Amino acid sequence: MSDTVITSPESSSQPAPVRPKNRKRDQWIAFWLVPIFFNIFGIVFVPLSWMMPPRPPNSPTPAIVEFMQSHNLLIACAVLTLCFGLAPVSNAVYLIQIKRMSVSPVFRYSVMVGSMTGAIVGMLFPLFCFGIGAFRSGYDSSTLRMLYDFGYLAFIGSLGCFCVMWMAFGLAIILDTNNVLPKWLGYYTVWQYVSELIVAPVWISKSGPFAWNGLMTFWFAMALYVSWQIIVYVCIYRAIKNQRDDTLENAWLYDKPVPSDPRSKAIA
Template identity: 75%
Template sequence: MTKSLAPAPEPAAPRPRRWRDSKKLDQWIAFWTVPVFFSLFGLVFVPLSWMMPPRSPSAPQSEIVEFMQSPNLLIACVILTLAFGMAPISNACYLNQIRRMSVSPVLRYSLMAGAMTGTIVGMLFPMFCFGLGAFRPGYDPAILAMLYDFGYLAFIGSLGCFCIMWMAFGLAIILDQNNVLPKWLGYYTVWQYVTELMAAPVWIAKSGPFAWDGLMTFWFAMALYVPWQIIVYLCIYRAIKNQPEDELDNVDLGPRVAA
């Protein structure tokens, strides 16, 4: 007699991959902190403290004292103190993509060093200057005027740090043979940050287009910078999305077989 053969069991359907199993999860977490940081940064410098748009370097002393003694400056400093730690995370997203490029690590290190220097001078110094002015009432008006100048000159006049930093980023894109980011973004980046050299005259001009609140030094630079920053952000998003998983250094997230 022939024995009836039982049908072979069907292979189990593969378990759907959970979002936390993604090898890019850490990159996406870092990536999405960027809009959070810039939103808080804008909140601090614009509607909360009105540090930006920059006030005039030739403002009368009474206006400077009123601004520097505003209690909103202290609230702004509290928020910025809690938020500025996210700035290095956004730079880490850029550094991780440069690491994939066929360029020398010197460009990556240049961006890293420039980011650290620029953050200290361009963000922490202004925060301490404006916050210190509001911390204790009764400061001499001349001291408040000095802190006012120091804060704005540090914020607007420190763009050389960022210029070198982003020049390294642009050159890395241009020289890369792996096409991690589009070449046009590299040329756009270099051109954008060459224009930042127009901030140098803020140390000389107290009025006109090259003062720290001037048409060329601030408004023209912002008209170029804001679209560029959004475009870079979108290009980094595509680079992370298109990065093959076999390029990642993460540990294997597959199921472990018990010995």
């Protein structure tokens, strides 16, 4: 007698697993949130509050008091508080690409911890310093001047965590044998990191090219960083686009077979 498989009607009506057309939708959502975050970040720091370009370290006390008690600073801090959570999304775009590389997890963890530290000192500290100064009108001029220095030195003079972060990112690209990102981007990243070391003198200089608003420590470093950041995201865009669907971490969720119905019976 030939073998016959009898399946219950209930199991035959079980729907097939949903296989989305775009399996990289989660990566694309994270990717496109990054320019949204940086645009909000730029609006908050430039036209809304005029924290950037940086005001001079040797500004007269009346000018510092007027700036620190500006009502626009409170609005800027409120907006920044709402979008602060997008910073980890931008860092996740880097981390998912490093995870695809044939390098030690230490590179991924270095970028992750460096980005966390950088978000605290480079965004959270200035947010509270400038926000606290504008929150209450009763602070004396010496307190406002201290918050003024704290905010700018935290934003511009805290590049140590970023140096470790970008060095790990650049070395990961150079050592990777999977060619997730182009090798030249790794060397460019390492060079960009070295150029950020010129910001260290902001803790010493109060005027000139090495002050926190100087030609070298702000304008030159910012021009390098912005151009590098644009190039990085173009390369990440291509890396996401060129990644095969079967190499996605969640590919097995889409390709696994429909589980059999326990009520099905095989009768010989």
